[in-house]
Amino acid sequence: MMRTRPLKVALLGCGVVGSEVARIMTTHADDLAARIGAPVELAGVAVRRPSKVREGIPQELITTDATALVKRGDIDVVVEVIGGIEPARTLITTAFEHGASVVSANKALLAQEGQSLYAAAEQHGQDLYYEAAVAGAIPLIRPLRESLAGDKVNRVLGIVNGTTNFILDRMDTSGAGYSEALDEASALGYAEADPTADVEGFDAAAKAAILAGIAFHTRVRLDDVYREGMTEVTAADFASAKRMGCTIKLLAICERAADGGSVTARVHPAMIPLSHPLASVRGAYNAVFVEADAAGQLMFYGPGAGGSPTASAVLGDLVAVCRNRLNDATGPGESAYTQLPVSPMGDVVTRYHISLDVADKPGVLAQVATVFAEHGVSIDTVRQQGKDGEASLVVVTHRAPDAALSGTVEALRQLDTVRGVASIMRVEGE
Amino acid sequence: MMRTRPLKVALLGCGVVGSEVARIMTTHADDLAARIGAPVELAGVAVRRPSKVREGIPQELITTDATALVKRGDIDVVVEVIGGIEPARTLITTAFEHGASVVSANKALLAQEGQSLYAAAEQHGQDLYYEAAVAGAIPLIRPLRESLAGDKVNRVLGIVNGTTNFILDRMDTSGAGYSEALDEASALGYAEADPTADVEGFDAAAKAAILAGIAFHTRVRLDDVYREGMTEVTAADFASAKRMGCTIKLLAICERAADGGSVTARVHPAMIPLSHPLASVRGAYNAVFVEADAAGQLMFYGPGAGGSPTASAVLGDLVAVCRNRLNDATGPGESAYTQLPVSPMGDVVTRYHISLDVADKPGVLAQVATVFAEHGVSIDTVRQQGKDGEASLVVVTHRAPDAALSGTVEALRQLDTVRGVASIMRVEGE
Structure with a gap:
């Protein structure tokens, strides 16, 4: 009627x-x-x-x-x-x-x-x-608020900014550097005249705060979201990622801690395996991967803007x-009953890919390995490459708290034999 | 409260x-x-x-x-x-x-x-x-009924049966034949003792009827859904698909006709390009691809059973x-106001990949091409392969109505030079 x-x-x-x-x-x-x-x-x-x-x-x-x-x-x-x-x-x-x-x-x-x-x-x-x-256009708020209302969401992993995904996709497929890919994005209308909100992760951080609050039925403020932009991702990082069977995406990650007592929300570039469904999200498309107790792994994919x-x-x-x-009714309102606190970035546990420029002489690896061990960060693989008295050392760690990794990097910088830390990147989605 | x-x-x-x-x-x-x-x-x-x-x-x-x-x-x-x-x-x-x-x-x-x-x-x-x-677990009914309630859905293309996707994925990756892949699915608990409902497409057809009704706000009965199983897909079909940059999936396809005046719903195996998001849906996972006027292309992915x-x-x-x-209210009920009729399979317009076993002598291709032309089916590519007096001819057509294709195949079977029609497969998702 x-x-x-x-x-x-x-x-x-x-x-x-x-x-x-x-x-x-x-x-x-x-x-x-x-x-x-x-x-x-x-x-x-x-x-x-x-x-x-x-x-x-x-x-x-x-x-x-x-x-x-x-x-x-x-x-x-x-x-x-x-x-x-x-x-x-x-x-x-x-x-x-x-x-x-x-x-x-x-x-x-x-x-x-x-x-x-x-x-x-x-x-x-x-x-x-x-x-x-x-x-x-991707139905996401409604599925989280309603379809998964009888489930327990543990993790949300998303590509929620089309501009940065376009840039990273170009860097991946064409080998272009960041500036070149940004220029292309601007020319095609995928990046604004001032791309700061996108490339520095502010836009994705706002979305992460919203998603984390809904997913975990708590309150997550924008200030609670750790944020790193993607302007420092280099062609060398993509080359390293490829050697590991990975690509690089700017991810918004919302997680429930293993003990269930707190949550975290963060935005940063990360390596993810090529076999992960998010790895094949191309161009300016968005996609959000959700892990829930009963539902398992879900993904929602589509145009994220326009x-x-x-x-x-x-x-x-x-x-x-x-x-x-x-109907004289209202839909579901705010659901923040769990009141789960938001933990700082230092508590996040993940894996790391670290590139160091080091002196090419005996004993360097032993020194570096000792620093990792002293900070309780366990090493998964090391790759050494030397030329003309200079060498690079690529270390991939096992899972460790972010605070322990920060301490490790700080100590590595103090070593005479370490000329510089070329890049630090988290490894997700494994 | x-x-x-x-x-x-x-x-x-x-x-x-x-x-x-x-x-x-x-x-x-x-x-x-x-x-x-x-x-x-x-x-x-x-x-x-x-x-x-x-x-x-x-x-x-x-x-x-x-x-x-x-x-x-x-x-x-x-x-x-x-x-x-x-x-x-x-x-x-x-x-x-x-x-x-x-x-x-x-x-x-x-x-x-x-x-x-x-x-x-x-x-x-x-x-x-x-x-x-x-x-x-994939939120699909709610997104179609509610999230896309302000949009016009034109097409739903889905892998909605995990058993058959597991079997086809195994055939694709290991080169196994249908029986061998089915045995493996049974051993792993992905196929039931009597797999008929899955492999003959009955399960997918029921889902196609539900999806088409919701997507197009009309009524689609189970009998309205054209259905072909996937038991006759061969390793040779996968080899042909690979040569075209495709893989083979059992798809449920619901479409609004180009003139908007009717809809179709069908289930059959089809070749889809490897670049299509559905092509990388592995194992027993399900995924549904939705095309809408304003939203563009969306995909929903996750475990389809269990x-x-x-x-x-x-x-x-x-x-x-x-x-x-x-709230003393009810949610959205049936929405069938468009009353769009369901057209028969003969009206569906798509592309076809046809493998013919033919006599290896001059003039065969000309004969075959004439039959296609007489039925108004335009040929995109032909590949000929000969050995020992026998030859195979692989024809890929441009878009044509299914009825025209059926007529073509019927006429091809009458040709003396055509020994048999080895396979007919639709090409979708381009």
Whole structure:
């Protein structure tokens, strides 16, 4: 049975994503109505530049006063695709106060202010959905929040930034250096003019915070996420990775500690075996690998960004929120009941691949091995390569705490025979 | 806020999946209660053999009278993991009539009787969830029904049977023949004593019917699904596939016709390029590739069967249904509003790889090419190989309707110079 009074949607932001949301709402209005059980109507669009021509959006819907729009009182759902912390945060809170539910694609805001936004939604009996905030069109938030609600997730390992995956994929396949691959990504529109948020891992860290909180039913703040960018990954690192049967990806990794009493969340480049499903994720695609007690190993793959894919996720949420509204119900809210603390990076246990430049003389390996042993880091393999009085030493360790590895590296730097630490990279996914 | 009166769950069937559902309900009771907002209690377990020892399940919960259990009137959710059509269908309908919602893992029943079960659920205001019916633990039904509810799905391409994927993977990697690979699958417990349902594609066809109905918001009956098993795939087919840069998978393919006016659903072995994400799905794993207008290409990967993975999917549904119940709401019901008809296999348009045994004399290729041309099937490549008066001809076509290809093959068989049609295989995923 179809309700005839339409549900009213306010759109905040009309850029790449917002314009696509508006377009699909218009062109697929009948499908959306059939799936929701009531028509949905675009009731207003808040923009910064009202004079810009926006095809398909009636001029009378355009406003520059986003606050007045969310305060109208007749809005059922506010779709926020502005990004950034303010004014998005205040607008979302105001929307809740005025009886609207919210669909957001704002990863930075959710990572930083998720807790207070959830609380505001709950206080006012409204929904807060944000599938589009992590990995674009890939259904990820809903599977973690709902499909795996009866399972225990132990690990989330994801390629959640398309720009950096494109760059690393180019370095891997063409042998290009970082700068060259970045230039190519920029030329093709995969990297922004200022790529800092992507290449330094800030974007992935926000997603890691969101994923860890949902996966482990706890609160993980952006500050809790350890972060290393991928600007220092070299062609030599890729050559080393290949020798180990690995490639290099920028990973967001959320883990439950072995004793179950804490969690960790981190973003850094890592070597992963070519046989791992994440290794074959090419170009700007994203993929997230999930390990759960009962489900085993799952992977979700797809485009992680772009106007259309992000709009697909926004519209899926819009349909769900509208259905909830017709049911006089709300979907699952924040689930942070485990209150598991977040451990620092020093507690993370993993394997390491370390390249050292050393003097090419007898006894160096013995010295280096002693330093590892003194710090309780057990060595798996060593490869030595010498030329002209200089040599390189590549050490791959067994699993060890990150703090022990840091101590080892610090001590190695003090050795006269160690000229430099060329690279340190974690080895994951084994 | 936690409700203290527990939600009561009746479990129908206590085999590999059911016992795992019961185990997790007991060992993870606190987590489930926190995620649902109320405790869940196992109120009864219907089994065929009551004397069997079932660790962790109190004897007083065991009953052989499933009908009495679902009629009790105090049951909130019935979990049906018996399988098969009857008595599962009658028990589920009876459960709805007595005020219970249902979580089912029964693909055969959903594929054959989905429409009447949905109608019964709606009539009595109850939920019918069945994530576990397709591809085990892989979240697939929920992403299609909910995450992609604002998008237009055009194609679903899936490896949805673990037994056959294991066999084909072995044939691919070891060069084994079908029988040898089947024996290995049986020895490792991946194939049942009677593997017919798997190797002849019946299991995959049931899943294809369910997926097509959900993806295209229409009704697809099991009889609507074209089905070919994989027992006739040979080592020679794999060799041919390799020469084309392909491998062979048993695929369930659901497509919207190019004009949008109809859909098709089919199960058969097919060659797919090694670069396609489905090509690297190994062993008994499942994966489903989805193409949607806005989202682009998505893939969902994981274990497609087994007690624990299937239990994970059942419990995810159980949590969702319990939450709905506390909200006095129901989740999305059947969505078949498009009423798109299902076209016959003859209308499917795809490419073909055909191996012919022919006489090794001049003019054969011209004869063969003429037959293809007369049927409107355009040839992409031909490879000829001759030895001792016999020769083989491998033809790969451009895209053509299946009916045209069938007509071509029929006519080829009439040629004196064609000794036999060694194999016909579709080429997908390009």
